[in-house]
Amino acid sequence: MSISLPEMGIYFSLLLFLVGLLGIMLRKNIIFMMLAVEVMLNAANLAFVSASVLTNTIDGQVIMFFVMAVAACEAGIGLALIISLYRARNTLEADDLRILRG
Amino acid sequence: MLTQASFFILGLCSVFLSIVMLTRKWPVTAAMLLIVVMMMLAGMYGVLGAHFSAVSQILVYAGAIMVVFVFVIMLLNIPTNELRYGRVTLFEWLLIFFGVCIAVLLGTRVGQGYLMIESTAARAHARAPYYPVSFNENVKNVSSLLFTDYLWAFELVSFLILAAIVGSVVIAKKARVNHVNKSS
Amino acid sequence: MEFSYIQILSTVLLMLFGIAVGAQIAPIMSWVERRQCAFIQRRLGPNRVGFFKYRVFGLAQPIADAIKLLFKEDFIPPYVHKAFYVLAPVIPVMMGLAVTVVIPWGSHLIVGGEIVNLQAVSLNSGFLILFALSSLSVYGVTLAGWSSNDKYSLLGGLRASAQMVSYEVAMGLSVVPVVLIWGTFDLQKIIASQSTILWGFLPNWGVFYAPVSFVIFLVTIFAETNRLPFDLAEGEAELVAGFLTEYGGMRWSLFFLGEYSMMFIMCALTVCLFFGGYELPWVSQHDLILWLSSVVSETVARWLLLPLGIVVLLVKSIVLMWFFVQVRFTVPRFRYDQLMKLGWLYLLPIALVNLAVTALVVAFVRFH
Numbered sequence: 001m002s003i004s005l006p007e008m009g010i011y012f013s014l015l016l017f018l019v020g021l022l023g024i025m026l027r028k029n030i031i032f033m034m035l036a037v038e039v040m041l042n043a044a045n046l047a048f049v050s051a052s053v054l055t056n057t058i059d060g061q062v063i064m065f066f067v068m069a070v071a072a073c074e075a076g077i078g079l080a081l082i083i084s085l086y087r088a089r090n091t092l093e094a095d096d097l098r099i100l101r102g
Numbered sequence: 103m104l105t106q107a108s109f110f111i112l113g114l115c116s117v118f119l120s121i122v123m124l125t126r127k128w129p130v131t132a133a134m135l136l137i138v139v140m141m142m143l144a145g146m147y148g149v150l151g152a153h154f155s156a157v158s159q160i161l162v163y164a165g166a167i168m169v170v171f172v173f174v175i176m177l178l179n180i181p182t183n184e185l186r187y188g189r190v191t192l193f194e195w196l197l198i199f200f201g202v203c204i205a206v207l208l209g210t211r212v213g214q215g216y217l218m219i220e221s222t223a224a225r226a227h228a229r230a231p232y233y234p235v236s237f238n239e240n241v242k243n244v245s246s247l248l249f250t251d252y253l254w255a256f257e258l259v260s261f262l263i264l265a266a267i268v269g270s271v272v273i274a275k276k277a278r279v280n281h282v283n284k285s286s
Numbered sequence: 287m288e289f290s291y292i293q294i295l296s297t298v299l300l301m302l303f304g305i306a307v308g309a310q311i312a313p314i315m316s317w318v319e320r321r322q323c324a325f326i327q328r329r330l331g332p333n334r335v336g337f338f339k340y341r342v343f344g345l346a347q348p349i350a351d352a353i354k355l356l357f358k359e360d361f362i363p364p365y366v367h368k369a370f371y372v373l374a375p376v377i378p379v380m381m382g383l384a385v386t387v388v389i390p391w392g393s394h395l396i397v398g399g400e401i402v403n404l405q406a407v408s409l410n411s412g413f414l415i416l417f418a419l420s421s422l423s424v425y426g427v428t429l430a431g432w433s434s435n436d437k438y439s440l441l442g443g444l445r446a447s448a449q450m451v452s453y454e455v456a457m458g459l460s461v462v463p464v465v466l467i468w469g470t471f472d473l474q475k476i477i478a479s480q481s482t483i484l485w486g487f488l489p490n491w492g493v494f495y496a497p498v499s500f501v502i503f504l505v506t507i508f509a510e511t512n513r514l515p516f517d518l519a520e521g522e523a524e525l526v527a528g529f530l531t532e533y534g535g536m537r538w539s540l541f542f543l544g545e546y547s548m549m550f551i552m553c554a555l556t557v558c559l560f561f562g563g564y565e566l567p568w569v570s571q572h573d574l575i576l577w578l579s580s581v582v583s584e585t586v587a588r589w590l591l592l593p594l595g596i597v598v599l600l601v602k603s604i605v606l607m608w609f610f611v612q613v614r615f616t617v618p619r620f621r622y623d624q625l626m627k628l629g630w631l632y633l634l635p636i637a638l639v640n641l642a643v644t645a646l647v648v649a650f651v652r653f654h
Binding site: 005006008009011012014015016018019020021022023025026027028029031032034035036038039042045046049050052053056057058059061062063064065066068069070071072073074075076077079080081082083084086087092093 | 105106109110113116117120121123124129132133136139140143146147149150151152154155158159162163166167170171174175177178180185186190194197198201202204205208209233234235240243244247248251252255256259262263265266267269270271273274276
Binding site: 104130131134137153154157158160161164165166169172173176177237238239240241242 | 369417419421422424425429447448
């Protein structure tokens with residue numbers, strides 16, 4: 001089956017996105033959830049770059065930079081929150097954070 | 103032929119390694135595996151011809167963001183017996199099965215969605231100036247688009263990064279207890 | 287994408303040559319360092335080890351060191367995290383050698399009717415690969431510190447990697463004005479633009495166009511390669527031996543191999559960006575080829591100029607590395623807070639202002 005390179009990239013991006021999504025749903029350690037979010041963002045990046053090669057426009061690669069910058073901000077703040085959470089509750093499992101009963 | 107094979111191998115390895123990464127017990131191992139996944143993704147961008155994206159993926163993602171991850175994981179210094187790592191329950195197997203079903207469903211739908219690529223491409227090509235993907239002028243095309251059409255987004259993202267820097271420093275600081283001065 | 291065997295073979299050979307040079311620089315630099323240290327301290331240094339009966343200025347000292355280190359017992363302490371302990375020394379070496387592929391050893395050769403670019407990886411986003419891979423070599427230090435399962439190593443490793451990451455920012459920002467001036471990331475084009483004459487008597491080198499960039503870049507590559515005055519990570523008086531505490535024998539020397547080859551790469555990049563690369567100062571290779579083409583054909587002239595280009599590049603890099611060695615034994619070490627203050631509070635604003643001023647001047651010159 002002759003499948004073009006960027007189309008294969010979109011399929012891989014789909015697989016990576018679902019792996020990341022399942023990772024968030026299944027792992028309860030907050031650090032692993034953040035790593036899974038990074039996997040999902042990378043999958044989105046791959047989809048953007050593949051789409052840019054597929055349509056022969058450069059916009060996808062430009063958007064990839066913005067996604068990367070936003071991922072950096074989100075990772076920074078998420079990790080700062082993890083640090084302060086660990087200091088307050090001394091746990092890193094999402095199952096232990098049930099004071100609000102929800 | 104070689105490019106297709108290398109792209110396929112890189113893609114398969116990245117999906118497989120990300121599955122392995124999310125089933126590890128130690129966070130540091132998972133972070134290192136994620137770095138390898140990111141480098142494989144950078145390789146895929148390089149095979150696709152977007153080498154500026156590949157280099158900046160390694161520079162920013164694998165060389166800066168993951169360094170922050172690794173720092174935080176090492177500084178938190180979680181003792182090993184507190185890492186909860188158990189067997190996969192039935193509910194989790196059901197979730198994985200439904201995830202695979204969604205992948206299959208979307209995969210075939212995505213295959214049908216590619217018929218819209220031509221019209222999208224035609225609309226993008228009709229807008230002038232139109233920057234094509236070219237191997238020898240990749241940096242020039244990306245940066246000329248970044249500073250003309252996406253200038254607002256660029257400046258706003260720089261504000262976002264500034265806010266994130268300030269926010270993460272403030273959030274991660276230890277709360278200072280105000281000592282009341284006893285004057286007698 | 288064409289697949290000509292000449293291009294594949296030349297790329298592979300250039301990569302192997304780059305790796306060979308990067309790997310051989312480390313022993314030579316260790317000898318240079320010890321002799322120069324000794325001369326600065328008014329003594330002689332290792333000058334005994336030679337070949338058979340001849341003491342060739344002690345040039346076989348690195349070979350003797352290598353043999354000693356290879357025969358030492360390879361002891362993995364039982365309390366370390368084995369996988370990362372073994373992996374950590376490999377990362378700086380891998381990055382230090384992998385990044386030699388962007389060095390241009392000459393302009394180009396003509397082999398079998400095809401133009402062979404004497405730079406193994408010549409992309410449009412040229413030397414950014416160097417910054418990318420050197421930002422990955424932070425992990426070697428971090429993993430070495432963490433896997434040693436030891437308070438001193440962890441602290442030393444985290445401090446060293448924080449230092450390296452901080453100075454990467456200023457390093458990248460100080461190179462952007464150079465790219466603005468020359469208008470491209472491609473090292474071959476940058477070196478080709480540096481081969482003319484500026485103002486009648488100076489070679490058209492980047493250091494005359496962007497002196498502030500040069501100074502900032504030089505300071506940051508000291509910090510990137512953990513050399514004095516920024517070598518808090520390996521400082522003997524502090525933190526026992528930092529992240530190297532649990533390493534001995536060949537693993538320990540692998541870190542220094544990586545550090546020396548990264549130092550060579552950074553010096554080679556400085557030379558290519560600021561000092562004209564493989565071009566002689568006033569006599570460009572273009573002139574030499576025109577002069578030689580009257581005697582031999584152009585192909586043979588280019589083959590004759592290949593060793594000249596390599597020698598010029600290596601001489602310039604070695605002069606810069608000798609400067610590194612001089613600084614190491616002259617300047618005292620920074621304290622950690624002084625180091626971070628310098629990186630974030632002094633170098634970063636200066637680099638930003640330099641970038642803004644250069645951008646304004648370049649825009650004015652180019653569009654008026």
